[in-house]
Amino acid sequence: MKSTSRLGAWVAIAIGTLYFVLPLIATFEFSLKMNRDGYSFEAYKVVLADPGFQATFGYSTLMAVLTIIVGILLVVPTAYWIQLKLPRLRPLVEFITLLPLVIPAIVIVFGYLKLYNSSSWLPLTGNERATDLLLMCSYVTLALPYLYRSVDAGLRAIDVRTLTEAAESLGASWPSILLQVIFPNVKSAILSGAFLTFAVVIGEFTMASLLGRPAFGPYLQLIGANRAYEPSALAIIAFMVTWASMGLIQVFARNARPARKTA
Amino acid sequence: MAYLTINNLHKRFDDHVVVHDFNMSIEQGEFVTFLGPSGCGKTTVLRMIAGFETPTSGRICVGGEDITQQAAQKRGIGMVFQSYALFPNMNVTQNIGFGLKMRKCPADDIKRKVAEVIKLVELTGKEGHYPHELSGGQRQRVALARALVVEPRILLLDEPLSALDARIRKNLREQIRDIQRRLGLTTIFVTHDQEEALTMSDRIFVMNQGRVEQEGRAEIVYTEPATEFVARFMGNYNLLGAADTNRLLGLNISGHLAIRPESIHVLDGHSQQDGTLAGTIRQHQLLGNIIRYQIESAGITLQVDRLNRTASDLMPAGTEVRLQISRDDMREVR
Numbered sequence: 001m002k003s004t005s006r007l008g009a010w011v012a013i014a015i016g017t018l019y020f021v022l023p024l025i026a027t028f029e030f031s032l033k034m035n036r037d038g039y040s041f042e043a044y045k046v047v048l049a050d051p052g053f054q055a056t057f058g059y060s061t062l063m064a065v066l067t068i069i070v071g072i073l074l075v076v077p078t079a080y081w082i083q084l085k086l087p088r089l090r091p092l093v094e095f096i097t098l099l100p101l102v103i104p105a106i107v108i109v110f111g112y113l114k115l116y117n118s119s120s121w122l123p124l125t126g127n128e129r130a131t132d133l134l135l136m137c138s139y140v141t142l143a144l145p146y147l148y149r150s151v152d153a154g155l156r157a158i159d160v161r162t163l164t165e166a167a168e169s170l171g172a173s174w175p176s177i178l179l180q181v182i183f184p185n186v187k188s189a190i191l192s193g194a195f196l197t198f199a200v201v202i203g204e205f206t207m208a209s210l211l212g213r214p215a216f217g218p219y220l221q222l223i224g225a226n227r228a229y230e231p232s233a234l235a236i237i238a239f240m241v242t243w244a245s246m247g248l249i250q251v252f253a254r255n256a257r258p259a260r261k262t263a
Numbered sequence: 264m265a266y267l268t269i270n271n272l273h274k275r276f277d278d279h280v281v282v283h284d285f286n287m288s289i290e291q292g293e294f295v296t297f298l299g300p301s302g303c304g305k306t307t308v309l310r311m312i313a314g315f316e317t318p319t320s321g322r323i324c325v326g327g328e329d330i331t332q333q334a335a336q337k338r339g340i341g342m343v344f345q346s347y348a349l350f351p352n353m354n355v356t357q358n359i360g361f362g363l364k365m366r367k368c369p370a371d372d373i374k375r376k377v378a379e380v381i382k383l384v385e386l387t388g389k390e391g392h393y394p395h396e397l398s399g400g401q402r403q404r405v406a407l408a409r410a411l412v413v414e415p416r417i418l419l420l421d422e423p424l425s426a427l428d429a430r431i432r433k434n435l436r437e438q439i440r441d442i443q444r445r446l447g448l449t450t451i452f453v454t455h456d457q458e459e460a461l462t463m464s465d466r467i468f469v470m471n472q473g474r475v476e477q478e479g480r481a482e483i484v485y486t487e488p489a490t491e492f493v494a495r496f497m498g499n500y501n502l503l504g505a506a507d508t509n510r511l512l513g514l515n516i517s518g519h520l521a522i523r524p525e526s527i528h529v530l531d532g533h534s535q536q537d538g539t540l541a542g543t544i545r546q547h548q549l550l551g552n553i554i555r556y557q558i559e560s561a562g563i564t565l566q567v568d569r570l571n572r573t574a575s576d577l578m579p580a581g582t583e584v585r586l587q588i589s590r591d592d593m594r595e596v597r
Contacts, residue, residue, distance in 0.1 A: 159346060165315050166348035166406075168335040170362030170413060180361075184352035 024239065031232035043233035047223075053234075056219035060208075063132070063215065064201035067139040068194045071147045074140065076190065079151045080182055083160050097148040100141050105206040112138060113210070131211055138207045143200055147193035154189020155182075188252045195245035202241050264327065266291040266449055267312075267417060272321035274307050274473075281307045283473045285321070289466075292447040294440065296481075298460040299470035300496070305453045308470075309419050312451065314338050325416055341415030345422040347402045349394040355381070355405050356390045362413035380412045383442060400431040407439065411446070418443070420452045424459065436463055457497055461485060469493050486523070490597045494521040499555070501527075501565050502596075511540065511561050512588070519596050524555065524568040526592035532583035539585040544578050560586055 034042040047053050082089055100108070116124035116134055124134040160182065167177045183190070205217030220238065224231040265288030272285040282304040289295050297305035310316040312323055314335030323331045330338050341362075349358050356377055363373045381387055384404040394402055403423055410418060420439070424432040440463050443450050454460055460467050460481065467484045469476045469492075477489040488494035494502055501522040503511065508520045530539060542560035554577060556567045565586070569576065578584070 158351070159348070162344055162346055162348040163350065165313070165335070166342070166344060166350070166409075167361070167365075168315070169313060169338075169340065169342040170409065171336050171339075171365040172361070173336065173365075176365060181350055181352075185350070 024236075027232045028236050031229055031236055034229040043229040044237070047230050047233045047237070050230075052219055052222075056214050056216045057202075059214050060202050060204075060216035063136055063139060064198045066136050067143055067201050068197050070136065071140045071143050071197055072151075072190055072194065075144070075147045075151050075193070076183065076186070077178065079148060079155055080160065080178065083152070083155050084164060093148070097144045099144075101145050105138075105142065105204075106210070108138060108141065109207050109210045125211065128213075131213060135207060135211050135213050135215075138211075139197075139201050139204065142204065142207070143193075143197040146196040146200065150189045150193030150196065151186060154186035154192075157189075158185050191252045192249045195249045199242045199245040203238055265289060266293075266326060268322075268324045269308075269312070270322045270324075272308065272311060272323065273319045274304070274311060274316065275319045281473050282311075282318075285473075285475065287468060287475070287478070289449060289451070291449050294443055294450045294452065294463060294465045296452045296454060296460040296464035296467045297470055298454060298457065298467050298496075299476075300455055303470040304473035305468075305470050306421055307473075309342075309421055309451060309453050312417070313340055313342050313419055339413075339416045340419060341410030341413060341417070342419040342421065343403070343406045343410050343423045345425055347394070347399075347406045347426075349402055349405055349409075351394055354391050354393050355386060355397070358394070358405055359409045359412050362409060366413065376412050380408045383411070384408045384438070398431075399427050400435055403427065403435060404438075407442070411442070411448075416449070418448050418450045420450065422453055422455070425454070425456070432459075439463070469496060471496075487594060488521055488596055491519045491521075494519070494594075494596050499524050499566050499568075503563065507563050511563050512593070514593075516595050521594045521596050522565070522588060522592060524566040525553075526588065527558075527565060527567045528587040529556070529558070529567055529569060529578075530585040530587055532585060534585040536585065536587065539587045542584050542586045544580055544582045544584060546580050547577065549577075558584065558586065 031043050032039040032041065034040065034046070078093070082093055112134060113125065114120075116122055118126040124130040163181055163185070164177055167181045172181070202216055203220075204215065205221060208215035209218040209221070216238075220231070220234050223234055267287075267289040269285055269287045272282055273280070274282040285304075285308055287295075297308060299305050307316060311318050314330070314333060318331060321331070322329060325338070325340075350361065353361065359380060360373045360377045363376060368376075381390060384407055386401065386404055386408065389397065389401060389405075392401075394405070397405065403426075406423070423439070424435055427435065436459060442448075452460075452463060464481050466479065467481050468478045469484060471492045477484055477493045479487075484493065485497050488497055488500065491502060494500040501524065503520045503522070505516050505518070508514050508516050512520075514520070530536060532541075540560045542558040542565070545557045545559050545564065547557070548555045549571065550568075552571055553568050554571045556569065556578070558565050558567050567586070571577075
């Protein structure tokens with residue numbers, strides 16, 4: 001009975017693996033066929049040398065970094081304060097942070113366009129820098145479910161209240177408590193959230209496209225519509241960025257000391 | 264004038280009153296213990312003194328200064344927590360030096376003071392260790408050192424020994440008391456352990472349901488309990504109601520009569536001494552240096568403690584004995 005269920009589990013894993021891996025292998029294999037003489041990395045060379053790729057990837061990377069910084073500054077103090085002083089608000093905040101998962105990005109971006117168009121009271125779509133700011137804010141919104149959950153899980157693993165009180169009794173100010181006591185002890189959780197945010201922002205299409213900004217997502221779509229082999233190479237590159245982010249999450253989670261309520 | 268005074272302190276959480284009209288005054292250098300069962304309000308009072316809870320009403324003054332509304336950071340009151348509350352990202356030296364760093368002390372001073380206090384709590388050689396690399400006793404000594412190094416006006420100890428095993432607890436309580444005496448530090452200790460309270464304290468406040476049941480020197484609180492609760496909580500007092508007291512001793516009282524188990528003398532069953540009571544041993548418990556007997560007399564079971572000198576001292580169940588209780592050892596309580 002036991003061996004039958006174990007066999008069933010292996011079969012399920014094998015089918016799942018094939019389902020995920022086969023299309024990737026096929027995409028990778030296709031991306032290597034740009035030269036008719038045989039397999040080569042020609043498509044990758046073309047893509048990496050394309051100024052459009054460099055510009056859009058650089059732009060998205062910059063937006064991702066800014067999103068992470070603003071997101072952390074917003075989420076960590078909020079999650080900390082809710083855990084410490086307002087635990088009753090936790091369900092409400094969790095609900096709010098989940099909204100970006102249930103409201104389609106296109107609905108959010110149309111809302112932005114309606115609210116911040118050039119004839120509105122706050123015309124953020126009126127110039128490029130202001131639109132970048134609006135895009136970054138929209139990315140913060142999109143990243144909220146991932147970032148908040150990571151940070152909240154990290155804060156739950158330590159005894160926030162007692163550590164805060166210990167620091168207070170030693171004369172620490174609120175910024176010192178946050179920067180020297182809380183941040184270092186939820187560092188791996190913050191980094192996990194940051195890498196997830198990076199992966200989300202790098203591949204995001206809807207917001208950037210509808211706000212007309214030169215991000216990597218719209219570039220992927222543009223190349224996909226006009227070229228044959230380069231889109232496959234780009235898809236593999238995008239996957240590698242995501243995997244690298246996931247791998248870094250694992251590395252930081254493993255290197256973090258075992259979670260202790262208080263040491 | 265007392266160093267720490269608390270007047271009419273009151274704390275309510277929603278509809279639940281946790282501390283009722285709490286009053287106390289402590290002299291500088293005194294070691295005071297709040298003793299009571301879980302939920303009696305002792306930790307809440309401590310947290311209000313530390314500044315972690317705001318009183319619903321009342322006043323807390325230290326050295327004549329009203330600190331009731333002052334932020335915890337500004338009170339200069341050190342606290343040691345039951346769960347140690349060491350910062351996991353900092354090693355022993357960094358944990359201990361944290362308070363001095365917050366006070367912007369020069370680096371040389373921090374180094375010197377941290378070294379001194381590490382020596383005081385006997386943690387030399389552990390300077391670079393992180394909290395997870397230390398034992399429970401060592402962690403609590405780091406927590407103590409961290410609180411001491413900033414030279415607090417008052418040191419608060421919130422059940423600091425309850426997470427430790429018996430041997431370490433005994434050693435550490437002696438060490439804490441010794442350090443407190445040497446530094447002349449005004450200290451408030453919270454515990455639910457009577458033995459800890461009796462061995463460490465100058466004065467004990469026995470608390471129950473948010474009120475002080477009795478306050479006084481350790482030996483007085485133990486030998487002269489004021490209420491039935493204190494008698495029950497402080498030891499294994501025999502507590503007799505009015506009817507039982509009358510039946511056993513022929514005395515008329517209105518409350519309860521408290522008799523300490525060690526104050527009842529057990530005489531030979533054939534003793535003809537006046538004023539003794541006939542009794543029969545029902546069972547016994549061996550408590551190391553003490554044998555605790557359950558002796559029935561006039562249908563009432565009394566606990567009686569005798570020193571366990573030799574194996575032949577042990578009296579088996581069924582032995583007929585005579586009990587002698589001095590009037591001075593009987594205490595009427597509310």
